[in-house]
Amino acid sequence: MRIENKISELGYTLPEVSSAGLYKPVRRVGNVLYVSGQIPWVNGEVKYWGRAGKERDIEYAQDAARLCVLNMLAAVKSEVGDLDKIKQIVKITVMVNSDADFDKQHIVANGASQLLIDIFGEEGRAARSAIGVSQLPLNVTVEVEGIIEIEE
Known part of the structure; x- marks a missing residue:
């Protein structure tokens, strides 16, 4: 419960897990979890939509990325039961719905990365x-997928 307490201390809650298709939100291979792309929705309702750039600003897109991370962690919890089993976040892929001339995807992705660091420290x-x-x-504005190592 240490990780969930940290999430609460940061002012966030884990959403309920839901999927929009015929796939597993998490595939476990040994002690590695492959988390399907998570979108910024809660209870099946999209919370962040539109293209980054002219339609949506960077802060909006970063908020979307943070919600994607929370959905990713909720999916992991549903698979392993306890977020304290996470050893490290190995890799994330942050896809940003972007205007043709928008080139700040790395700044949008910092929203996801910073939240993981805030929650897990250097392991994030x-x-x-x-x-x-x-x-x-x-x-949706952002989609995030991840690879996560858990304890055996």
């Missing part, structure tokens, strides 16, 4: 890719 400082895309499912 993951390898990362930040990618601009022309569209995401349901027109």
Whole structure:
């Protein structure tokens, strides 16, 4: 419960887990979890939509990225039962629904990265890719997927 307490101390709550398709939110291979792309929604309702750039500013997109991280952690909890089993966040991929001339995907991704560092300390400082895309499912602003190592 240490990690969940930290999340609460930071002013966040874990959303309920839901998926929008025929896939597993988390696939476990040994002590590594592959977390499917998580979008910024709560209870099946999109909270952050639109393209970063002219339509949505960087702060809005960073908020979307943080909600994606919370959804990722909720999915992990549903798979392993306790977030304290997480050893480290290995890698995240942050996809940003972007205007053609928007080139600050790495700054948007900092919203996700900083939250993971705030929660897990150095074990949350993951390898990362930040990618601009022309569209995401349901027109969401950000999607985040992750690779996480857990204790055996």
